[in-house]
Amino acid sequence: MPEGPQMVFLKEQLSHFVGETVVEAKGREKGIPYDLVEGQALVDMKTFGKELLFCFPDFTIRIHLVLFGKYAIDSTLNRALQLGLVFENGEVNFYACKCRFIKEPLDKMYDWTIDVIDKSFNPQKALEKMVLKPRQLICEALLDQNILAGVGNKIKNEVLFRRQIHPESLVGEIPVEKLQTLIEECVKLSFEYLDWKREGTDNDHWEVYKKKECPRDRVPLLKEKIGKSARSCYFCDKCQKLYIPDNF
Template sequence: MPEGPTIVLMKEDLQKFTGKKVIKADGNAQFEKAPLEGKILLEIRTFGKQTYLVFDEFAIRIHLLMFGSYEVDENTKPDRQLRLSLNFKEGAVYFYTCNVKRVDLEFLSGIDWEADVMSDGWNAEKAKKKLKSNPEMMVCDALMDQDIFSGVGNIIKNEVLFRIGVQPESMLGKMPARKISELITEARNYSFDFLQWKRDFVLKKHWLAHTKKICPKCGNKMIKKQTGLGKRRSFYCETDQKLY
């Protein structure tokens, strides 16, 4: 599943259509496409792993899920995969194998934009309060909780926990305040590192924990285990990461 930094890159790719009129809309998403035609794309907003194409009376929410993708100015995939296409005078965008939904503008006002780790409005203090209110939650689940760290996915989770030296099954209530602060700081820091490495096509070269078999610090074997309520893959070192 694409993580927050990848969605930011998608927004950048689509930015040229902001302020432009939709000439034609198509695709097999389950809503009427005709009302999009003639509308101006006023703004593109991202919230974690979600993208919102904002028009004057409604917005279109795009969630790429596990296998979704998009293309700009070319359509190379089968029609059965095409959820939505928007044609502008200046080009076109195509969304495939993803969740596409029309939402009203009031829906946007209910989003906690301050939970997005890549947003200028990111609120670290609010994240800290949410973490403190869940002492029985595993830190691996906390990082993947989109209400706390919107945009963080499994790669970021594994790398952040390696950076701060904490095992994924640690309980929030047992972690020192210092480690909670490091968790919050590095969730944002790593997300921006991820963004830059993704731009430079070198992301995997910088992985220290995710999918690794040997710890780059001590040389011991890395543990691979499904952890937390979500049973997502975790990669960690029992020597260099502490269990709280």
Template sequence: MPEGPSIVLLREEAMRFRHRTVRRVEGDSRQDIQRMVGRRVLDVRSWGKHFLLAFSGFSLWVHLMMFGSCRIDAPKDRPPRLALHFDTGSLYFYACSVRFIEGPLAAAYDWRADVMSPDWDPALARRKLRSAPEALVCDALLDQDVFAGVGNIIKNEVLFRIRVHPCTRVGDLPPRKLAQLVAQARAYSFDFLEWKRRFVLRRHWLVHRRRECPECGRHLELAHLGTRQRRTFWCGHCQARY
């Protein structure tokens, strides 16, 4: 599943269609996608893992789910879920979820929850975490209401960075560790973005899909943990369980 930084990159690439008019629409989506024909894109935005095209009165919402993708001017050899054609090029979406948001985007999202937004509010994230003390940190980091944009890679790497076991309960974290968790969720997301821009992201993974701990050399643990049962890599020696 593309994580927040990947959607930011898509947003940046799709900015070329801002203020452009949709000339033709195709795809097998069951939504009324033809409503976009003849409409001008007012803005290109993202929130967490959501890609957004704003029109007057409504917005297109796209989620790439687990295996979705987007291509610009380079269609695959199969029908898209949605394709938008402009005078200056085309956007193609595959294996994704598509719907419309009515009204202004400002009312649809709390932008303070997006870890990559300039409106990100770490104090709000800490308050939300304190309200769910029984949650495991491996689940909390994937909660899009708290950390919009954080996915499984970021989760694994952040927990290793702050040396916290993924099965630690949020309520058991010392205040210093809770603050580190929130800070690194954002910091690692921006590192992820920069590494992905330079096509070196995988070189910087310390535990995700790795076999040995880069700190102590011990074999890394791997299990599907938490209520989400997402694949989790961690070092049983270096990451403390509080």
């Protein structure tokens, strides 16, 4: 359930807990001082990339849903509770996720300008970081959370299709202007994805992710695990240009 926009959506679903005090904190996640959390007022909620942050006056609780994470708002699921926070006006329960207790100030921990959905996102810096590894596959560069925090495999596949770039292209072979538009598209699609989540229509908009046919040329899409991370790439061999050296 991850990817940045989904976490922003989750934050919105939980916004009524801001200002409330934790009545009970429970779960099996190690490293959470449950007793200490109880009685604390939730002062803010933030996201960073695929992470959700519960901000208390002197600490933060960070949730990462990883691949199989689940949550339930004002209800429970029939599985091992990783972390549950009960407030006067409701509760939220997290399962199969990673939770961390953070004492360090967030501004020290996070560079908000690399989060594609953050107001302070700096596309120029993302471009500069990307170009530092010219031999890297573009499909892997897009998933690098230190370059584009919040971008996941769905967004990756969709932006490559939209900008008509083959996932196996090398960063250093793609014209810089194309890289720029690709980064812009990550931002644009992330906000669209957030809107789709709000409307509950996010599953209706994927053009290539888990699809069989190219919407442009009606030819079959390819599905391959590319790169050392071996994440699934869905792409059209015909309309997505492969940028590699001539002697490759």
